[in-house]
Amino acid sequence: MAKINSNYRKLPKSYLFSEIAKRTEAFLEKNPKVEILKLGIGNTTEPLAPSVIDGLINGVKKLAKLDSYTGYGDEQGDSRLRQALSDWYKHSLPAGAGKKRGINLLADEIFISDGAKPDAANISSIFSPDSVVAITDPVYPVYLDSNVIAGKKIVYLSADEKNGFIPTLPKQKVDLIFLCFPNNPTGAVATKKQLKEFVDYATGNRAVIIFDAAYSEYIKDKNLPTSIYEIKGAKSCAIELQSFSKSAGFTGVRLGWTVVPKDLIVEGSQPGEINQFWHRRQTTMFNGASNIAQEGGLAILSAEGQKQTRKQVNYYMENAAIIKRGLKDMGLTVFGGENAPYLWVKCPEGLSSWEFFDKLLKKAHVVGTPGSGFGQMGEGYLRLSAFGHRENVRKAMISIKENLNL
Numbered sequence: 001m002a003k004i005n006s007n008y009r010k011l012p013k014s015y016l017f018s019e020i021a022k023r024t025e026a027f028l029e030k031n032p033k034v035e036i037l038k039l040g041i042g043n044t045t046e047p048l049a050p051s052v053i054d055g056l057i058n059g060v061k062k063l064a065k066l067d068s069y070t071g072y073g074d075e076q077g078d079s080r081l082r083q084a085l086s087d088w089y090k091h092s093l094p095a096g097a098g099k100k101r102g103i104n105l106l107a108d109e110i111f112i113s114d115g116a117k118p119d120a121a122n123i124s125s126i127f128s129p130d131s132v133v134a135i136t137d138p139v140y141p142v143y144l145d146s147n148v149i150a151g152k153k154i155v156y157l158s159a160d161e162k163n164g165f166i167p168t169l170p171k172q173k174v175d176l177i178f179l180c181f182p183n184n185p186t187g188a189v190a191t192k193k194q195l196k197e198f199v200d201y202a203t204g205n206r207a208v209i210i211f212d213a214a215y216s217e218y219i220k221d222k223n224l225p226t227s228i229y230e231i232k233g234a235k236s237c238a239i240e241l242q243s244f245s246k247s248a249g250f251t252g253v254r255l256g257w258t259v260v261p262k263d264l265i266v267e268g269s270q271p272g273e274i275n276q277f278w279h280r281r282q283t284t285m286f287n288g289a290s291n292i293a294q295e296g297g298l299a300i301l302s303a304e305g306q307k308q309t310r311k312q313v314n315y316y317m318e319n320a321a322i323i324k325r326g327l328k329d330m331g332l333t334v335f336g337g338e339n340a341p342y343l344w345v346k347c348p349e350g351l352s353s354w355e356f357f358d359k360l361l362k363k364a365h366v367v368g369t370p371g372s373g374f375g376q377m378g379e380g381y382l383r384l385s386a387f388g389h390r391e392n393v394r395k396a397m398i399s400i401k402e403n404l405n406l
């Protein structure tokens, strides 16, 4: 007799962003004339950069000709793209920095995917089912829900105002640690020193850090690390998840990558074995990212592509500055938004996260994301996203000011 995976019963009824969409639609049904200003889900809104469009068109055109047509691509992803990423890690200049990244990674340590979300959800499967998983609270729900579904034991690392939203190290022995910096949802960014503590913990306990760097291109402060591999020793204890979604507007196109260094080892594993396991997992369960999207990825990594996509990042960061200034002027306490596209707002008047969400929606017609949706420690906060058209961001600020009586 078939049995369900009852771990699904442990999850909230619906995925956070589905619940928000449902509530927003219900409000719109009753108030069809209202213009909703969306600062909820971190969904990019600006058109792709011209050189990236050219890359995608080139990908389509190649499919039209016998001599350039491709079906299934290289295992692990287009080898040109993996090499370009290896070069990017070594030679590119992060936005705020005066020096190159200088990270050495082999092309076959890089696995192209259709985005960081599926990789974040699947990566635990190459580790023992009885792994203890450390998850920050608040957290991007994918890390938590995927490990709950897999029946893994979870340990929470609290991130709050007292620790500047940088969680403290696990107090007990854990096997996997999910970290995300710049952080979704709080917008906090760990310093090199703070990351080094996690790397030392992982090295000492033979634990593995799963480091989600999907928002790295939003870091403007040249002293902040944009990759876990800027930290000495990380290659033997960390996997990095990355994405073109937020840095180049590929939320719909879908393209990302995961780095599994050959130096990475855990208890009982051989050097290179974890890299091979992820290769085995991906070649068995994933047929590769779209060849058109990968042509777009190559265009993003070109000199012109980097220049143009950086402009988009700056555009969203100007939105973040407008939101932060606007809310602070209204007397609200706001975190993040300086090296990240998310703002973590303390709810006013002792409101709960969902109460503040409802108030914003019903009175100001602005959609945010309730902090409690990211975990218990998120209660009393609301996340605003800086992804949006400038005009809408400005309207949202005016509407909050005029309608909320803060």
Ligand code: MLT
Pocket: 040, 041, 042, 043, 117, 140, 184
């Ligand atoms: C978010 O709003 O947290 C993100 O857009 C969700 C995602 O990237 O999957």
